Amino acid sequence: MNKLELQKTANEVRKGIVTAVHGAKAGHPGGSLSAADIFTYLYFEEMNVDPKDPKKADRDRFVLSKGHTAPGLYSTLANRGYFPVEDLPTLRHLGSYLQGHPCMQETPGVDMSSGSLGQGISAAVGMALAAKMDNRDYRVYTLLGDGEIQEGQVWEASMFAGHRKLDNLVVIVDNNGLQIDGKIDDVCSPYPIDKKFEAFNFHVINIDGNDFDQIDAAFKEARATKGMPTAIICKTVKGKGVSFMENSAGWHGKAPNDEEYAVAMADLTKIGEELGGAN
């Protein structure tokens, strides 16, 4: 996909996020919207996956370590063709295959159940290790929140990944700057994030995570990096694309009511029109 196609797709993913969370009357739009461009790039450009064969053995793997942004993953998977976009509003409903946090047994395309922060990265490390053990060339991607990296297990996993030189692993940090209780640097600052991953023997790339040129360059650089894992620290805007959700900690885990939903969809429709309509 070219940049414009990616931008249009990401905008559709954002509509799906807002629609899913509105349908659920609960969920986490802020961190789903901030990472929508990363989700889109991974599933539409970077990863070797096949929606018709979600479990094919040589596929690239993705673990959503910040599992509460399941709406972002689900909307991306739906738009990629794993399941109908029309099912997104069943998110969090009793009996839905779209659980509040990712469940690998329920949802096609979900490679690992996650949601308890700090645990997903370890599973991703295990997948990368399995590829190395079997001399397979699939790659493993995991997305973490910037608040999530306050969890100690993240650094246990990073120490191991660096030690084992897992160059088939890419750790992506969605640095939208906000967590439930406020700004991450007010609550318990994880900064400098890049220096920390460097200290754990990662190749580190700092980018604007809402800019597809920078995203594209970063993932190409990660692919070319040998002998060490890569961490891509993505500066993003929480709630990106929806006017009243942008840079607001209050929209971390709250659903829009009907009026707010209409405003959000109008915001995204306008962005879509500015991009020149559908792909």
Next chain:
Amino acid sequence: MADVKKIATRESYGNALAECGADFPNLVVLDADLAGATKTGVFQKAFPDRHVDCGIAECNMTGIAAGLATCGKIPFISSFAMFAAGRNFEQVRNSIGYPHLNVKIGATHAGITVGEDGATHQCNEDVALMRTVPGMTVVVPADDVEAKAAVRAAIEFEGPVYLRFGRAAVPVINDRPDYKFELGKGVLLREGKDVTIIASGITVASALEAAEKLEADGISAEVINIHTIKPLDEELVVASAKKTGKVVTAEEHSVIGGLGSAVCDCLCEKCPTPVLKIGMQDVFGESGSAGALVEKYGLDGKGIYESVKNFVK
């Protein structure tokens, strides 16, 4: 029992893994800096490419095992029960239990027979914790023969399994040609009519010793070895309770949540029967030799004999 062969079940664990390594090419063993103590060093020596030392980071080790399992490996994570089940509880629940991944947890140094290290390392709560995880199989082998058979059975079984091993050498009681191990099937070791003693792990040998002493006093004790605490062999437990009308459970574990609780959960629903639970009575352990601790907390043959005698009179 002076001339009985004694082997610690953690030795059996390491040996069984090494013996199974060639038969199961997907078998991978993970450690958290305790390969020497958990005895998985034997496997490491035989299959260095399939042994992963994660350093002192049990929670990460558990997640790595989960990731390996999603890619078709059969990982065993090895650590002391305190860390494998205790520190790790939520990782086991969410990264292994919830996705029902094919990870085996080899927990050594369980219970008070850890000995001199004392209460911080004597895990008397692991069976209780692991039993509560939906879909988890929980196995507490009694001796070398059973421990090795349990490891192989766990590998052949698809799904998460918690295996509990001890530090101290224990008598080999199952060394007979017709020995068979089946997950979820208890073993009737001795028939009796006055009382049923249900034991697991190191207390199985103690229960057999107690039954002999009770026999001398004219009390006929049935002895059952429940090596699989979950799923429990309810049929065997209920049948014996119906027969004797009195049940004693004996375990190297807290009486809250372990074998005794599992037996009571079953009997209160299916065959209400008076039960005496022998085990750690809601207390922490302490430093001391394994033998001295087992005696102090009443888990040796003499202790079980006295408790049962008081209970049935």
